[in-house]
Amino acid sequence: MxxxxxxxxxxxxxxxxxxxxxxxxxxxxxxxxxxxxxxxxxxxxxxxxxxxxxxxxxxxxxxxxxxxxxxxxxxxxxxxxxxxxxxxxxxxxxxxxxxxxxxxxxxxxxxxxxxxxxxxxxxxxxxxxxxxxxxxxxxxxxxxxxxxxxxxxxxxxxxxxxxxxxxxxxxxxxxxxxxxxxxxxxxxxxARHQRALIASADVVPLLDFWARQLAGLQDGSTVPYDRPARPYQTFAGDRLDFELPAALAGGVRDVARTERVTVTAVALLAYQILLREYTGQEDVVVGVPTANRSRPGTQDCVGLLMNTHCVRMGLPDRAPLRDLLHSSARTLTAALRHQEVPLVTVYEDLIARYGADNLPPYLFRTLFICHTHRVGPLTLEGTVCERRPFSQHASKADITLNVWPDDSGIRCQIEYNTDLYDAATIHQVADRYQALMSRIVNDLVW
Missing domain, CATH: 3.30.559.10 (Chloramphenicol acetyltransferase-like domain)
Known part of the structure; x- marks a missing residue:
């Protein structure tokens, strides 16, 4: 580049x-x-x-x-x-x-x-x-x-x-x-580099990987709706912010350190198990945005470089949590290694391989975003700047779970579609997510 x-x-x-x-x-x-x-x-x-x-x-x-x-x-x-x-x-x-x-x-x-x-x-x-x-x-x-x-x-x-x-x-x-x-x-x-990649032979192993990952996918996993979905996607939304208790956040970091995985992998597993519980399905797929900034020079670029890919995982109900954690970490790592190809290209390739009639209407319906690249507060010399909470009342997916881990704790936010969910349901989702994080920590550390 x-x-x-x-x-x-x-x-x-x-x-x-x-x-x-x-x-x-x-x-x-x-x-x-x-x-x-x-x-x-x-x-x-x-x-x-x-x-x-x-x-x-x-x-x-x-x-x-x-x-x-x-x-x-x-x-x-x-x-x-x-x-x-x-x-x-x-x-x-x-x-x-x-x-x-x-x-x-x-x-x-x-x-x-x-x-x-x-x-x-x-x-x-x-x-x-x-x-x-x-x-x-x-x-x-x-x-x-x-x-x-x-x-x-x-x-x-x-x-x-x-x-x-x-x-x-x-x-x-x-x-x-x-x-x-x-x-x-x-x-x-x-963009020039991306389009050159798509036109080259280098894209073939990337597409082969995603074709294997997504073969036979039935539908994107989601929390059951409180009311019937409209025949078209809507974007009305709201946000719920919550924070894990300090002891639990410390336990999550201990699990990650002891098991030699990332905090992202622990947080993702809790969300995957949550979706398994709500859907009753052991085949769970979540959209996971990736930074896509591995090329030199991209770290200081302002632009839409990210890719969102489908992280799909089998979650056998009787499997030990430790096995599931390492499986989730491996799946996430593999997705990151193949993140460079855009999702739209993956979808076009899936249609060519399997036919549009054999693909679900949505590859994913919910998003999981772990913000490991910290966006600090604005600093203007000689002043005190404080981030002001704000909700746009908009949502790009059924549910987006945002997680911000840092040395002081783990903050979370659920952005959700208000045409699909009541606020009470999302509070229950947040409580259940915290309970599942506790279950992982209790099983693997405490």
Whole structure:
């Protein structure tokens, strides 16, 4: 993959390049479904307290959007497929709001303004897919809302973006260049590599692996619905946050260390067993997004590089938990070793091998995401930044279980489709997940 070296001088020209296969598929779908479009907004909201240098922050935002071409790229459909068009670097990308009269806005007014920002519907064919908004609460308090469309940003990328924003803010305040004239790899370079891979013989063993893994798959595993599903996918949703007790989180880490597996493998096994219990099926499949950043230079790229693949596992009811844990860890490791091929290519290959009539309507219905690449809070020198909780009331799958393990504990979040599930059901799912984590720890450590 080619990594360009370009000075950040504001002269970047408009350019076209290929999109990734996942971007092409999602853009085509979203063009016909505005509700799906909104469900893919990725927000990061911070309350900033202290003497914020607003002018420096505004300049820092411009530098970051200039640095990462994906933040200023639009999607252009054409006969050869969907392409990315990089717009010129902006000036004044930070939108600023502040009350002109006396007094500060009420908490309800702030919440309404933040929601309006986070739910902004991007015109992906004409509008920069990133939005930075600063709300002035009073002299020493602001709320910063960063919203980027998922088509150009994944979970890893948000950490890169926030780090670069902090770096640029600090550099601007002392009058130096923040990035020393170097840019990370472009998303279009990554897309070129991906499309070259799909056209080469190197893709054959990757597709063979996934064909073996998914042969005979009946349907994606999911928690039974509280009400009948509609004939089309909907995206209304909500989130439930919870945290494992400290002793249990420590026990999970002990299991991982003793059994020489990752915390991700332990957390995934508990979710797989949960689905086995709810479905009564020993053949369980879960969608697991992978970072897909093994190539040099991709670690500092802001873009949608991730792949989501189907992790399928047999869970015999009488099998010992230790055996299941190691089987789950091996299955996950194998998926990571074959993550480079896009899921859309895998699905097309499955159709060619087995026929569309022999495939389920969904390869997976639920997602499991273990966030091992930590996205820390925004840091702006001289201020105190605090992540502000927010729910978009949108869900991309039946259920998505997010897990954030770190040295302080294990946080969890269930994002769920409110057209399918009641809040009470999701609370039961969260309680059962915690109970299954306890069962694994009790069986293997305590």
């Amino acid at each position: 080619t990594i360009r070296e370009i000075r950040v001088d504001g002269t970047t020209r408009v350019a076209d390049g290929p999109s990734t296969l996942l971007q092409e598929m999602l853009f085509t779908s979203m063009s016909a479904n505005p509700g799906e479009n909104r469900a893919f907004n990725v927000e990061n909201v911070h309350t900033i307290r202290g003497p914020l240098d607003v002018a420096a922050l505004a300049r820092a935002v411009d530098l970051v959007v200039e640095r990462h071409e994906s933040l200023r790229s639009v999607f252009v459909p054409g006969p050869g497929g969907v392409r990315l068009r990089t717009l010129p670097a902006p000036t004044g990308a930070l939108i600023q709001y502040g009350r002109t009269g006396a007094g500060s806005p009420s908490p309800a007014e702030v919440d309404t303004a933040v929601r309006a920002d986070a739910e902004h519907l991007f015109d992906l064919a004409h509008e920069r897919p990133s939005r930075f908004t600063l709300h002035r609460i009073d002299e020493d308090e602001h709320v910063l809302v960063v919203v980027v469309h998922h088509l150009v940003l994944d979970g890893w990328s948000m950490g890169v973006l926030l780090d670069d924003l902090a770096t640029a803010y600090e550099a601007v305040r002392v009058g130096r260049s923040p990035f020393h004239g170097r840019l990370p790899c472009r998303l279009t370079d990554f």
